[in-house]
Amino acid sequence: MRRRALLIAIGGGSVSGCLQLHESDDGPPDAEPQPDETTDDDGGSPPTDDDGDDGGEDDEKGATSQVEELELEWWDTEGRTYAVAVSEDSLFVNGSRSNSLGGLRSIDIATGNEEWHNATIIENTASTIRYHEGTLYVGLHRHSDGTPTGILEVDAVTGEAGSEFRIDGDQSIQNILDVSQEYVLAATGRSMQAGSYLYLLNRRSLTEEWYVHFPGEDHGTSPGSGVITDKSVIIGNSNSTREYSVSNGEEVWVSEDSARVVRLVGEQLVSVIRGGVSSRELVGKDRNWTLDSPRRANSLHPEAGVILSVGNAGVSxxxxxxxxxxxxxxxxxxESGGGVFDPGRPSVVNDSVLVPASGGLVGLDIESGEQQLYTDLPTAEGHTRVTASGIVTVADTHFYGTAGTPLWNRR
Structure with missing residues (x-):
């Protein structure tokens, strides 16, 4: 079995150690990283360098930064963003509606250059963006001026808008939970008066298949995570896990597990619940096992086959x-620069775990937990996404990425 070693040197300040990533012929070319839930689908083919050694630390100790800092004039004075997503090689970010230069933009991760700018979305500031197979699904935020809300389909390559789904009332789409070949699963935010809504949409036309209304007094049922299976939709919220029929939206199963995140792992339903992680059989819902990890933020990474548990006591x-x-x-x-971890944001790239901390970014080997990297790149100050093409951080009025010099070195 042939294996390639990839070496990544990351800066933005001081760099300690190096991060060696591996790729084998007997699996997917690049494991997709999982950012916060939104996250989302990332991949790519990182290059290597040709110095001929085994990827040890000696070459990179004391290396100069390979991450440049760019000022972006299109942000408002407070430097706010409302939504961030990544594809294999692009960063998608929505600026503030208060700035005439705002709107949805695509930025090349490798260079920092703008690829396209859709200024019309400034009239409907995005509350969430999800990337899936060349398409962006943009959840639109409702404003006091009565601007309609819903979901807008945007071509990730050109920035051109496509189909659009609009909803009535005072709700805004706050979370696009899952996208399958046939459907888009989305949820509104919670209102004590209006409650919240779960929508299943036809992916091709963005038309409504069905919706479920959760009354305002039952505030715990607002969906925070969800998955689409062949026959059902499964959502998690702060007081339960619920399953609905894809065909008609009827509730077919409910559990008192308060599932913050739900994922399918083969024939298992794996959920991040209060105090740990739970696994049930997808058919029958019999419980397989429960992992107790109090005072930890747990994240699920099915592509890498791991659960990561992050807290101020460490990483498991x-x-x-x-x-x-x-x-x-x-x-x-x-080594974390004296900072604490930013729970819920670890990413997996190939065989490495990248964990943002308030003092920088920590890289650990996924098989052993041994530390491979530390850099004081200010990841925890804003949105951080890790892809096989590089690491990007949107913080304050700055974009930290792989501008100018490639982040990945060929081996």
Missing amino acids: AYDIETGSALWDRPMEEI
């Missing part, structure tokens, strides 16, 4: 199919 990894422990790295053994 578990097998996502069995719940068994893989490794634990205490905080005192991790």
Whole structure:
């Protein structure tokens, strides 16, 4: 079995150590990283360098920064963004409606150059963006002037708008939970008066298949995560996990598990619940195992086969199919610039775990938990996304990315 080693040197300040990523012939070319839920679908083919060694630390110690900092004039004076998403090689970010230069933009991760700008979306500031197979699904935020809300389809390559879904009332689409070949699953925010809504849309036309209304007094039912299966839709919220029929939206199962995140892993439904992680059989819903990890933020990474548990005490990894422990790295053994971890944002690229901390970015080997990298790139100050093409951070009025010099070195 041939294996390639990839070496990444990251800056924005000081760099300590290096991050060696691996890719094998007997699996997908690049494991997709999982940002916050929104996240989303990332991949790519990172290059290598040709210095002929085994990827040890010696070459990169003391290396100069390969991450340049760009001022972006199109942000408002407070530097706010409302939504961020990434594809294999592009960053999509929506600026503030208060700035005439705002709107939805695509930025090349490798160069920092703007690829396109759709200024019309400034009239409907995005509250969420989800990338899926060359298309952006943009959840639109409602404003006091009565601007309609809903979901807008945007071509990720050209920035051209396509189909549009509009909803009545005072709600805004706050979360695009999942996108399948046939459907888009989305939810509104919660209102004590109007409650919240779950929508299943036809992906091709963005027309409504059905919706479920959660009354305002039952505020815990506002969907925070969801998945689309062949026959059903499964959502998680702060007081339950619920399953609905794809064909008609009828509720077919409910559990008292308060699922913050739900994912399909083979024939299992794996959920981040209060105090840990739970696994149930997709058919029958019999419980397989429960992982207790209080005071930790747990994230699911099915493509990498792991559960990551992050807290101020350190980072742990578990097998996502069995719940068994893989490794634990205490905080005192991790160089993090004296900062605490930003829970819920770890990403997996190939065989490495990247964990943002308030003091920088930490890289750990996914198999052993050994630290491979630390950089004081200010990742925790804003939106951070990690892709196989590089690392991008949107913080204050700055964009940190791989501008000018390639982030990935060929081996």
